[in-house]
Amino acid sequence: MYTTKYHIHTAKETPSETEIISHQLMIKSGMIRKLAGGIYNIMPIGLRVLRKIEQIVREEMTNSGAIEILMPIVQPAELWQESRRIEEYGPELLRFKDRHNRNFVLQPTSEEVISDIARNEIYSYKQLPLTFYHIQTKFRDEVRPRFGMLRSREFIMKDAYSFDVDEENALKSYHVMFKTYSKIFRKMSLNFCAVSADTGSIGGTYSHEFHVLAETGEDTIAYDKNSDYAANLELAAAPCLLDKRLCAEKKITLIPTPETTTCEKLSEFLQIPITKTIKSIVLASESDNVINIFLLLIRGDHSLNEVKAKKILGIDNYRFATSNEIEEYFNCPPGYIGPINTAKPVCVVADTTVANMSDFVCGANQKNAHYIGVNWSINLKEPDIIADIRNVVEGDPLPNGNGYFSLQKGIEVGHIFFLGTKYSQDLRASFLNKSGEKEYLQMGCYGIGITRIMAAAIEQNNDALGIIWPKSIAPFEVVICPIGWKNDNVKNIAIQIYNMLKAHNIDVILDDRNTRPGIMFAEWDLIGIPCRINIGPKDLEHNLIEIKIRKSPNESIKIPIESASQELIKILNNL
Amino acid sequence: MYTTKYHIHTAKETPSETEIISHQLMIKSGMIRKLAGGIYNIMPIGLRVLRKIEQIVREEMTNSGAIEILMPIVQPAELWQESRRIEEYGPELLRFKDRHNRNFVLQPTSEEVISDIARNEIYSYKQLPLTFYHIQTKFRDEVRPRFGMLRSREFIMKDAYSFDVDEENALKSYHVMFKTYSKIFRKMSLNFCAVSADTGSIGGTYSHEFHVLAETGEDTIAYDKNSDYAANLELAAAPCLLDKRLCAEKKITLIPTPETTTCEKLSEFLQIPITKTIKSIVLASESDNVINIFLLLIRGDHSLNEVKAKKILGIDNYRFATSNEIEEYFNCPPGYIGPINTAKPVCVVADTTVANMSDFVCGANQKNAHYIGVNWSINLKEPDIIADIRNVVEGDPLPNGNGYFSLQKGIEVGHIFFLGTKYSQDLRASFLNKSGEKEYLQMGCYGIGITRIMAAAIEQNNDALGIIWPKSIAPFEVVICPIGWKNDNVKNIAIQIYNMLKAHNIDVILDDRNTRPGIMFAEWDLIGIPCRINIGPKDLEHNLIEIKIRKSPNESIKIPIESASQELIKILNNL
Incomplete structure (x- = not known):
C-alpha cells in the first residue's frame, strides 16, 4: 500500500x-x-x-x-x-x-x-x-x-x-x-x-x-x-477480618462529634484507628406497597458492594433510602445514623467483619454525636443478618487462605x-x-x-505520542518513511525494501506523500505502527537505514541495507 | 472438515x-x-x-x-x-x-x-x-x-x-x-x-x-x-419499423367485430396481419387537480414500455385510466377504443412505428366495432406526440443498424x-x-x-438433483464420500485423500457419518459440491476411486489411487 x-x-x-x-x-x-x-x-x-x-x-x-x-x-x-x-x-x-x-x-x-x-x-x-x-x-x-x-x-x-x-x-x-x-x-x-x-x-x-x-x-x-x-x-x-469477637472492654459513651459525618473524620477527631469505626448505609426496598428499610453496616475503611447487597434476601430490588425515609426511621440526619435506638424498627445487616467487632464506634442517631465503646449483645441486639456485603481491599486474605488479594x-x-x-x-x-x-x-x-x-x-497500549499497536492487530506492521521522496536514491531504496517486505507477506505501507519528516513521523507514531523504517540520504551515504520500534520511542537501530532483509525479519519476529 | x-x-x-x-x-x-x-x-x-x-x-x-x-x-x-x-x-x-x-x-x-x-x-x-x-x-x-x-x-x-x-x-x-x-x-x-x-x-x-x-x-x-x-x-x-409512411390505398370503413377485444383476435377475425392493427392504451396523469388523459398507440404485436412512457412530458406521474374515465373520454368500453371521434379531447401519443403506419385497423369507440383502412391526416389528425413507447422485440434492428436485437x-x-x-x-x-x-x-x-x-x-446453475455451484463460490470444492466408513481400508484411503487435498489448499469435506451411499450422494448433489470422490470397497479392489463432476451427473471417472493426487488436481483445475 x-x-x-x-x-x-x-x-x-x-x-x-x-x-x-x-x-x-x-x-x-x-x-x-x-x-x-x-x-x-x-x-x-x-x-x-x-x-x-x-x-x-x-x-x-x-x-x-x-x-x-x-x-x-x-x-x-x-x-x-x-x-x-x-x-x-x-x-x-x-x-x-x-x-x-x-x-x-x-x-x-x-x-x-x-x-x-x-x-x-x-x-x-x-x-x-x-x-x-x-x-x-x-x-x-x-x-x-x-x-x-x-x-x-x-x-x-x-x-x-x-x-x-x-x-x-x-x-x-x-x-x-x-x-x-x-x-x-x-x-x-x-x-x-x-x-x-x-x-x-x-x-x-x-x-x-x-x-x-x-x-x-x-x-x-x-x-x-x-x-x-x-x-x-x-x-x-471478602473474608471476615476478625476470627473471633473479642470480649467487651469499654462502656458505651455518647460523645459529641460536631461536623464529623465520615468515618475518616471520626477516626481523626477521636484519635482512634478507622478500623474501630462503623459506616451505616440505609437502603429501602419496596414490594406490594410495603417499604422495608435496611441498615447496612460495614467497617469504616470498607466500601459497600452493591451486587452482593442485592443478593441478600429481600434487598434484590433495593434503592438508597430517601432523606424523608431516613428522618422517619432514624429521626436523625445522615452522617450520625447508627443501629442503636432507631426511631422505627429496621433490619440490621452487618458485614461479617462488623459482626465480630467489639468496643466499636457508630452513629448515635443524634445530630453531631457518636457512641464509642459499643458492643453487640450488650448495647444492641445481634444483627438480623450477617453477610459479606463489602468490597475486597488490597491485602485482604484470599478465600482459600493461601495468599492475599491485589x-x-x-x-x-x-x-x-x-x-x-x-x-x-x-x-x-x-x-x-x-x-x-x-x-x-x-x-x-x-x-x-x-x-x-x-x-x-x-x-492498554498508548503513550504521549499516540497508540502503540500490538503487531497482530496493528493497521500495518511496518511503515516505510522516505526522507525526501523526490530524492531518487531514497525513493529507490524505499521501494526496494517495500517490495522485499511484501514478498515476505509483511503488511507494510510506504509513505510517498513527500511530507516533512517531523510531520510524517508524528503522524505514524500517532497511528501507532509497531515498526517504522526511516530512509534518509545521510544514512544512505553509509549504506544504512534506521529502524524505530514504536514501543521504544527513544531508541533507534541502524542496519546495513545489504542485510536489511534478514535483520528486519528478525526484528519483526521479536516484536 | x-x-x-x-x-x-x-x-x-x-x-x-x-x-x-x-x-x-x-x-x-x-x-x-x-x-x-x-x-x-x-x-x-x-x-x-x-x-x-x-x-x-x-x-x-x-x-x-x-x-x-x-x-x-x-x-x-x-x-x-x-x-x-x-x-x-x-x-x-x-x-x-x-x-x-x-x-x-x-x-x-x-x-x-x-x-x-x-x-x-x-x-x-x-x-x-x-x-x-x-x-x-x-x-x-x-x-x-x-x-x-x-x-x-x-x-x-x-x-x-x-x-x-x-x-x-x-x-x-x-x-x-x-x-x-x-x-x-x-x-x-x-x-x-x-x-x-x-x-x-x-x-x-x-x-x-x-x-x-x-x-x-x-x-x-x-x-x-x-x-x-x-x-x-x-x-x-425500439426502432421505427417503417422507414416511410406509405400512401393511403384504402378507405375508412366501420366493421362489426363482436367479442373482438384484442389485436390477436382482431387479426384472426379480419384475416389481416397483426402488424396492421393498433393497440390503444389509456393513461391518466393528475397534477394540481387537473386530470390529463393520454391515448397511447402501439402496433398490435408490440407491448407498452412504461419506463419510456413515464419519460414523456406530462406522463411522468401516470397511472392507468379508470373505467369511469374511459367511459367519460371515449364513451366506449375497453377493447374498442381508438383515436377517432373520442367523446372528449385526449392527447394522442403514437409509437414511432405507429406514426408511419397506413391503412391500419383501430378501435371505433363503439362496442363491438373497429375501423379498417384508417390513415393519418385523412381520417384523423396527426398524433400529438410521436415517441418510442414500446418494448423492443426479438429481431428488431439495433439502434446503430448493425444487427438485430435478441x-x-x-x-x-x-x-x-x-x-x-x-x-x-x-x-x-x-x-x-x-x-x-x-x-x-x-x-x-x-x-x-x-x-x-x-x-x-x-x-443459473441447477438441475433436477439440486444446486450446481461454480467452483469459486461453492461451499466446498470437493466432497469425499466413503462407501462404508466402518471399512478400515475405505476409511484409510478416504483420510489419505482428504489430507492430500488439504495439503494442496483444496476446500474439501469428508462425509464420515456412515450414511447409506444413495442418501449421501443425493444430499451432496442437492448441496451442489462441484466434485465428489466416491471411495468404495469394490473400486478399491482394483485400486480405483470414482470421481463425479456435479455438472455432468451421468458421467463418472475412475482414477487409480497411485495417481489420484495429480489426476484430481488436473480435474479440479479444469472445473
Missing part, C-alpha cells in the same frame, strides 16, 4: 467530547468518525484493525470446533416475548414496527434466535455437542453513549452459543471456550485476565469475564499475584456464561436423549466485543 | 411458500432458515458461499484501488432530510425513533453517509480520485418480501462511492468500476451481461446493470449476439451509477480545485448484492 493511494487523515487537535484516551486517539488517528451519538463510521485505518481482530477470533473459534453462521440484526419481537426478555431488557433494547405494524427489535444479543434455530435444527443427542457463532453488528440504545467504541450503541460482537446433552458436557464446552478466549487474547498480545463474574441480565449460573488490563479500566479486578485466582470486584468474596483495573472485552436450560426451556428447544426421551438443551453463551477490543487495546 | 464436526441439515421435501427454485434449493440444502418474512438466518453451508462471494468482491475492489470502510446500519434521519430522500424513498425505508425520540433509519444504501464523510474528509483536489466501499447489512422494508434471498428485507450489499474533480474523471472512475464488476462476475464463473439501465430512484444520469443470465430472471435484457451492445428492456431503444432473461446483481453532483450539492460536499475554488464533488455509486448473488447463481 502506498499512502497516496490510501486515505490517511489524522488530526493534531484533541477532539472535544472525548473523555477517554482511546476515544481521543481513535479520532485523532482517523480510525473512526462520529455519525451520531454512539454511532461511528469505521474509517480505513480502523477497519484494518477491526478485520485483524475478527480474523483472529474467527480462526480460534474455528479451531475450537465452533461453526460460523450469520443471524439477522432485525429480529421478530415474538421470540423476545417467548424468553420474556422483551420486558426484562428495558429501553436499551431498540424496538420498532415494520410497515405492516409487526414488532421487531435490533439485536443486542442472539440467545432467542439461536434457541429458535436449535429447536428447528437439533433433534438428537447424536448432533451434540454443537457450538454456533456469528460475528455481527449489535445495537444497544445506551441512555448516554460515550467513551467512543467502549460504549457505543452500534457495535460488532462475536457471540457463540453451545448446546449439550447435560450439564457435565455443557461445562466441558464452557471450558473449551474459556481456553479459546485465552488463546484469542494471547494471540492479540493483550495483557488480560479471566475473572469469575456475576451473571447479570443474561442469566445462568456460572460465568467468567475476560478483561484487558488498563489503568483507565472501568472495572476492578481482585486477584492473587501468585495463582490463577481472579474475580470481578463485584463478586470477589487489585487492578480492567476493561471487559469478553464474557462467557453457562446458561443451563434458562433459554431452552422458555423457547422449548429440546432433543431426544439416548433413551429416546425429550430433554431441554443445556446451553452456554460466549461474547467477545470486537469493536470494544479496538478501544481496550488502545487504553 | 469432517461432516460429524459440522452441521449439515438438508430436507427432502420442497418447502411450502417457495415460489422460485433458488429459494427452494437454499432451504432444502440447509443454506438459509427463515426467521421472519424476508429475514433469514444464514446457516453454515450458506455462510461459506457468502464469504467466498465477499472475498472475491473485496479482492477485486481492492485491486481497483477502492478503499474499504464500514458505515453504520443505523443512520440519523437528518442526513436523509438533507438529500430529501426521506420523502422520496417511501415506506421501504425503515424509520424509527431511539429512546430519546430522535429519528433514525436502517440504511438501504449509504449515499447520504458517504457524502457526510466526504464533506468532512475531502478538502483538496490532491486527495482525488477516491473511491470508498463497504460490505454491510442493508434493510429494505419490502411490502411483500418473497423469492428468498432474491428479494429479502435484510440483505448484504457491497456499495462503493467514487469522488472526482470533474465529470471526465468521474466517468473514468465509473469505467474502472465497470471493468471491476466484469472481473468479479467472471471470477465467480457466472454467465452475466452488463446492460445500459434506467437510473430510477438513486438518480444520476448514466447507469449500467449487471445481470446474471437465467431463464427464471425477472428482468429482460435486449442484446446483440454479435457485439457488446446490451440494454435493459426498460431502456433499449432477448434473454436476467437477474440484476450489480448496478453502477454516475451521479454527478446530485448528492454532493444537497449535502454540500465540496473540495478546493487547482485554482483554489470551491467545487462540488463529482460522484458515482456502485452496488453489488452479495446475498442476491447466492440466489442468482443458483437460478
Whole structure:
C-alpha cells in the first residue's frame, strides 16, 4: 500500500467530547468518525484493525470446533416475548414496527434466535455437542453513549452459543471456550485476565469475564499475584477480618462529634484507628406497597458492594433510602445514623467483619454525636443478618487462605456464561436423549466485543505520542518513511525494501506523500505502527537505514541495507 | 472438515411458500432458515458461499484501488432530510425513533453517509480520485418480501462511492468500476451481461446493470449476439419499423367485430396481419387537480414500455385510466377504443412505428366495432406526440443498424451509477480545485448484492438433483464420500485423500457419518459440491476411486489411487 493511494487523515487537535484516551486517539488517528451519538463510521485505518481482530477470533473459534453462521440484526419481537426478555431488557433494547405494524427489535444479543434455530435444527443427542457463532453488528440504545467504541450503541460482537446433552458436557464446552478466549487474547498480545463474574441480565449460573488490563479500566479486578485466582470486584468474596469477637472492654459513651459525618473524620477527631469505626448505609426496598428499610453496616475503611447487597434476601430490588425515609426511621440526619435506638424498627445487616467487632464506634442517631465503646449483645441486639456485603481491599486474605488479594483495573472485552436450560426451556428447544426421551438443551453463551477490543487495546497500549499497536492487530506492521521522496536514491531504496517486505507477506505501507519528516513521523507514531523504517540520504551515504520500534520511542537501530532483509525479519519476529 | 464436526441439515421435501427454485434449493440444502418474512438466518453451508462471494468482491475492489470502510446500519434521519430522500424513498425505508425520540433509519444504501464523510474528509483536489466501499447489512422494508434471498428485507450489499474533480474523471472512475464488476462476475464463473439501465430512484444520469443470465430472471435484457451492445428492456431503444409512411390505398370503413377485444383476435377475425392493427392504451396523469388523459398507440404485436412512457412530458406521474374515465373520454368500453371521434379531447401519443403506419385497423369507440383502412391526416389528425413507447422485440434492428436485437432473461446483481453532483450539492460536499475554488464533488455509486448473488447463481446453475455451484463460490470444492466408513481400508484411503487435498489448499469435506451411499450422494448433489470422490470397497479392489463432476451427473471417472493426487488436481483445475 502506498499512502497516496490510501486515505490517511489524522488530526493534531484533541477532539472535544472525548473523555477517554482511546476515544481521543481513535479520532485523532482517523480510525473512526462520529455519525451520531454512539454511532461511528469505521474509517480505513480502523477497519484494518477491526478485520485483524475478527480474523483472529474467527480462526480460534474455528479451531475450537465452533461453526460460523450469520443471524439477522432485525429480529421478530415474538421470540423476545417467548424468553420474556422483551420486558426484562428495558429501553436499551431498540424496538420498532415494520410497515405492516409487526414488532421487531435490533439485536443486542442472539440467545432467542439461536434457541429458535436449535429447536428447528437439533433433534438428537447424536448432533451434540454443537457450538454456533456469528460475528455481527449489535445495537444497544445506551441512555448516554460515550467513551467512543467502549460504549457505543452500534457495535460488532462475536457471540457463540453451545448446546449439550447435560450439564457435565455443557461445562466441558464452557471450558473449551474459556481456553479459546485465552488463546484469542494471547494471540492479540493483550495483557488480560479471566475473572469469575456475576451473571447479570443474561442469566445462568456460572460465568467468567475476560478483561484487558488498563489503568483507565472501568472495572476492578481482585486477584492473587501468585495463582490463577481472579474475580470481578463485584463478586470477589471478602473474608471476615476478625476470627473471633473479642470480649467487651469499654462502656458505651455518647460523645459529641460536631461536623464529623465520615468515618475518616471520626477516626481523626477521636484519635482512634478507622478500623474501630462503623459506616451505616440505609437502603429501602419496596414490594406490594410495603417499604422495608435496611441498615447496612460495614467497617469504616470498607466500601459497600452493591451486587452482593442485592443478593441478600429481600434487598434484590433495593434503592438508597430517601432523606424523608431516613428522618422517619432514624429521626436523625445522615452522617450520625447508627443501629442503636432507631426511631422505627429496621433490619440490621452487618458485614461479617462488623459482626465480630467489639468496643466499636457508630452513629448515635443524634445530630453531631457518636457512641464509642459499643458492643453487640450488650448495647444492641445481634444483627438480623450477617453477610459479606463489602468490597475486597488490597491485602485482604484470599478465600482459600493461601495468599492475599491485589487489585487492578480492567476493561471487559469478553464474557462467557453457562446458561443451563434458562433459554431452552422458555423457547422449548429440546432433543431426544439416548433413551429416546425429550430433554431441554443445556446451553452456554460466549461474547467477545470486537469493536470494544479496538478501544481496550488502545487504553492498554498508548503513550504521549499516540497508540502503540500490538503487531497482530496493528493497521500495518511496518511503515516505510522516505526522507525526501523526490530524492531518487531514497525513493529507490524505499521501494526496494517495500517490495522485499511484501514478498515476505509483511503488511507494510510506504509513505510517498513527500511530507516533512517531523510531520510524517508524528503522524505514524500517532497511528501507532509497531515498526517504522526511516530512509534518509545521510544514512544512505553509509549504506544504512534506521529502524524505530514504536514501543521504544527513544531508541533507534541502524542496519546495513545489504542485510536489511534478514535483520528486519528478525526484528519483526521479536516484536 | 469432517461432516460429524459440522452441521449439515438438508430436507427432502420442497418447502411450502417457495415460489422460485433458488429459494427452494437454499432451504432444502440447509443454506438459509427463515426467521421472519424476508429475514433469514444464514446457516453454515450458506455462510461459506457468502464469504467466498465477499472475498472475491473485496479482492477485486481492492485491486481497483477502492478503499474499504464500514458505515453504520443505523443512520440519523437528518442526513436523509438533507438529500430529501426521506420523502422520496417511501415506506421501504425503515424509520424509527431511539429512546430519546430522535429519528433514525436502517440504511438501504449509504449515499447520504458517504457524502457526510466526504464533506468532512475531502478538502483538496490532491486527495482525488477516491473511491470508498463497504460490505454491510442493508434493510429494505419490502411490502411483500418473497423469492428468498432474491428479494429479502435484510440483505448484504457491497456499495462503493467514487469522488472526482470533474465529470471526465468521474466517468473514468465509473469505467474502472465497470471493468471491476466484469472481473468479479467472471471470477465467480457466472454467465452475466452488463446492460445500459434506467437510473430510477438513486438518480444520476448514466447507469449500467449487471445481470446474471437465467431463464427464471425477472428482468429482460435486449442484446446483440454479435457485439457488446446490451440494454435493459426498460431502456433499449425500439426502432421505427417503417422507414416511410406509405400512401393511403384504402378507405375508412366501420366493421362489426363482436367479442373482438384484442389485436390477436382482431387479426384472426379480419384475416389481416397483426402488424396492421393498433393497440390503444389509456393513461391518466393528475397534477394540481387537473386530470390529463393520454391515448397511447402501439402496433398490435408490440407491448407498452412504461419506463419510456413515464419519460414523456406530462406522463411522468401516470397511472392507468379508470373505467369511469374511459367511459367519460371515449364513451366506449375497453377493447374498442381508438383515436377517432373520442367523446372528449385526449392527447394522442403514437409509437414511432405507429406514426408511419397506413391503412391500419383501430378501435371505433363503439362496442363491438373497429375501423379498417384508417390513415393519418385523412381520417384523423396527426398524433400529438410521436415517441418510442414500446418494448423492443426479438429481431428488431439495433439502434446503430448493425444487427438485430435478441432477448434473454436476467437477474440484476450489480448496478453502477454516475451521479454527478446530485448528492454532493444537497449535502454540500465540496473540495478546493487547482485554482483554489470551491467545487462540488463529482460522484458515482456502485452496488453489488452479495446475498442476491447466492440466489442468482443458483437460478443459473441447477438441475433436477439440486444446486450446481461454480467452483469459486461453492461451499466446498470437493466432497469425499466413503462407501462404508466402518471399512478400515475405505476409511484409510478416504483420510489419505482428504489430507492430500488439504495439503494442496483444496476446500474439501469428508462425509464420515456412515450414511447409506444413495442418501449421501443425493444430499451432496442437492448441496451442489462441484466434485465428489466416491471411495468404495469394490473400486478399491482394483485400486480405483470414482470421481463425479456435479455438472455432468451421468458421467463418472475412475482414477487409480497411485495417481489420484495429480489426476484430481488436473480435474479440479479444469472445473
